[in-house]
Every structure is written in structure tokens, then in C-alpha cells.
Amino acid sequence: MDEILTRRLRLRRAQPSDLDALHAVLSHPTATRYWSTLPHATPGQTQAWLAAMIAAPSESSDDFVVELEGRVIGKAGFYRLPEIGFILHPDHWGRGLALEAASAVIARAFARFEAPELTADVDPRNQASLGLLTRLGFHETGRAERTFQLGDEWCDSVYLALKRPA
Template identity: 50%
Template structure:
């Protein structure tokens, strides 16, 4: 668990389902995500179950809690890639900057990563700007890296 000025960054809990569904079913939050918005709690439940299992071995992708409520996720979720998602009600409040500002030093201290990467749609200027502010630099662009519902 990591504590910041406003946030608790913690592992997933079975009781996170409703808050996770609120995030992952919101088309605004999912606009640049690698999957379509979740159409049912069953889809989100599978994601939560995967996170619960993954947490036991890796403990690097955190639930973001603010005032007792789960509002997003951030951290290292696969290989050396970091990512984040936040419920739109909390955009533009510095939440991800605060979370990643704590998570990145945690990853350097607690993993064997020699580099961290992130994948962001160039049209998602908010995320690209945030990554730049965290010290990331663009290395390349690729087309067709995600396929959602056959498109």
C-alpha cells in the first residue's frame, strides 16, 4: 500500500466491483483504452478476478482510492509498461500525476525494471502531456495496435 497526500494506492479487493464497473463501463474513460467499455458487471468481475490473482504475485498495479472510494487504477500492469485509468469525474485534478509520482519510484525500488514504457493514443493529449510531465519521451508510433469489436 502506498499513501500520498490525498490517495491510497492499494491492491484490488472483492468489494471493488461496483466502482470498477462505474469506471470501465463509462465510454469517456474507455475512449482510448485497449478494450471496449464493459457492457456488464460480469465483464468487470472477470477483470477484477484477474487483478486479484495477479496482485498475489506482482503487486505493481494499484487501485486508486480517494475518500474511501475507488476512482481508478495505475501502475505497472504488464512487462515494463505502465498505464492508468481514472473515472472522468476526477479528471484534471492531478490525481494520476500524484498516483504515478508515487508509483514510479516504488517500481524502481521494488522491481528489476531498467526502463518503463507507456502506450498512449496521440489523440489523447491529456495522457500524452501527463506522461511527458512524468519524464516519458515519445519513441515511436504504430498503427493498428488495438482491435476493438473487429475494428
């Protein structure tokens, strides 16, 4: 099953033709403010990112593009289990769409994989992501300083986890 339908969204595997829509997200300075890379400066950067997403092995990856009304607006899932990742274009923030997408990929990950918990690594300044993860039931497990460098800026991490439901 390579597709998940939720109330408003279709989550499906990425394909090469998603390049323009994903570049619109990954080149957006607001969307990528606390992302693991600087905003993509060229479609080539997004193409490499997309190729890695498409090629990721199904035993360790369960990642989806997020479609709203037939248009790709972001991604949600696990590029490498058990760590969750999500990003939506800011035009669609604040409508519960990330909650809808993340809830679906989490339920599927627990159903398909034996992971005892799912994890997240978030910049402590990323209030939207921390709020979403808290709403999903994740709890903080630790913090670390200067975990990755974006351009000239060192960023910190909050680590979170969601245990497999009993």
C-alpha cells in the same frame, strides 16, 4: 508493502468488493475512449478484469486501485511490468490526481524492480494520457499503425519510455 499513501490518495491492492466502483470507471464511455477495451457492458466483464488484476503474480505485477476519501476512483500501476496503466473516473479528472498516483507507483516500481525503464503504449489521439506521461518524464520511442482493434475501429500506438533515474 501493499499500500501507498500520497498527499490525497490511498493506493492499495484490488479486492473483489471493488467491483462496483471499478465497473463505474470501466463502463464509462469517456474514460474508456482510448482504453484497451470497449466500455464494459456488464459487471461480469469487470469482474473478470478485476479477478485477473487480483491474481496477477507479484514478481511481474505491481498494480493498485486508487482511493480518494475512501472511495475507489480508478487504478494505477503495472498489471505487467514494465508497462504502466492508469484510468480514473472522469468526475475526478483535472485535479492532478493521476499525476499524484502515477508518480507514486513509478517511484515504487524503480525501488522494487530492476527494470531499466518503464514503458507506455498510448493511442496518439489520447492527449490527456500523452500529456500526463510527458509530465512524468516519459519520452516517445516509436509509433505503429493498426496495433489493436476495438470493435470496428483500428487504433494506432505511440510507444513511450521512462529510463531508471541515474
